[in-house]
Amino acid sequence: MRTAMLGKTGLEVSRIGMGGIPLQRPSVEEAVRVVHRALDLGVTFFDTAAGYGESEERFGRALVGRRGSVIIATKSGRRTEEEAAAELERSLQRLKTDYLDIWQLHNVSNAETYDQVLGPGGAMAAARKALQAGKIRHIGLSSHNLDIAIEAVKSGLFETIQFPFNYVTREPADTLIPLAAERDVGFIGMKPFAGGMLGRADLSIKYVLQFDSVIPDPGIETVEEIEEIVGLVEDGDWILSPAELEEIEARRSELGTQFCRQCGYCQPCPQEIRISMAMITEAMWKLWPREIFMEWMGGVIETARTCLKCGECESRCPYELPIRERIGESIAFFDRVAAEG
Template structure:
């Protein structure tokens, strides 16, 4: 396994990290076996979140007696001081540790949520207090919005960013380069494009060819996935493989949502990008219950679409959004 420096944190992380979303569908014992195998291969960076149901707890139990071998990252959707303070304590308990290496503000998707989190009595205040006490070591942000990513790398308190990067989603390359110049650690999420890319090894080799990436975090739910993913760290990508990736990009360019949010607002109140994300988790990751619960909690659903087509006029990628929403409706039943 090769290691890279996670920006200004100075942490040396495995260039392939462990994404903690899919272990939700395993038992505690199964999850521990997968995590222990990852450790054997040299993976030392593991990412989870408060929102990933039992993921934090599974990781905490699996790492008992092994904490020193791991760099743990988690994240919270909390935006207020009190909510973040509470979530930090819950994460510490779940992860069975007295400190967390990287705590991230999860899915900061617009200026309103950014201002709330970074405001006078926002979540950042709780993170800074916890950092002073040594309870957390570093602070990061995650987002699906490129506009927000550009905004957040301007903040000197941000030590790491997490954003989608894969064969299909290449829209952040210039922003990543700018972030690297500012010594911000870059964590590539969705390396398999939400599960739509079938060749995991190729997908990771494509990402790892770029030195501005600190680590890529594919979700892993089996020992076989660990072995396949780690193999990407042992080989350089070839010219023919890059050409293959470019062909995949061209084929999928008009069918894949980059979650940029330009389609919003929907007149019916549908959160179009998040609906597509949840369908991906349901279909590609087999996280059916987790995805359905979150879909049920949405204020509006794919069945509410009146096919006005306004979203398609705004989409910079010319996606057939109405057709894609019908697939969401078919998946969830409404």
């Protein structure tokens, strides 16, 4: 497996990582088999989060006896020092390790949250103490908001930044990726397949691998998926042909007016609707186990039903998405799934 350095962390990771959201869906035995296959194929970088259901436990079980040869990254979405520190202890237990290679402040996607995690009593204080105590080796941040991610990289406080990057969400290519490379901050590219929206895996993988400093970490659920992706990485022929570039452009213009980047620029909503969540109901259905989907999305959809159709959100969305229409579709999708039992 090809490898690459992850910014200033000094960590040498496989050229592609394995993301852990979908690992919750198969049986425990199957999840362990998928991770073992990834290891056999040379994948050494595993990224999960405390909030991904049983994902951490499953990685922990699968990586027993392999700790010394893998890089483990996880995340905490807790915002206060106390809560984040407690969550870190749980992550260490679940992952069956006494240290994490990278611990990331999870989904810091608006200014208020950024200020909170970095302010007095915020999660960053827990990260600093954990670093001193040797419980974590590097501090990272994940975000869906380009402005916040850029600020985080400029702050010099983080050694890695995790951000969505694919040929539809390609805005980071002009700003965030070169900036991170210049500051030697490792760039972990989440959602290389845009949450399963892009179709052909080869185009998605080739596109992101053109960027030397990007380490993509696609979410993997099956042995077949990891085999296909590693095959594409090892092939080494990442140059996109004119026909492939044309196909990418066609797909991009088709999805460009539908695809929510989860950047949060459309907020706030007078009804406190979590717009970006309400926009990705179908993608969530594909990624998460039914029980968790119903619990999480049930609340989001209930609030979405109160939409006033005022259009304030649409005037703020930089991608001009038809948010009101998409929310209506999300509600209909949720109701259909709920009715199926």
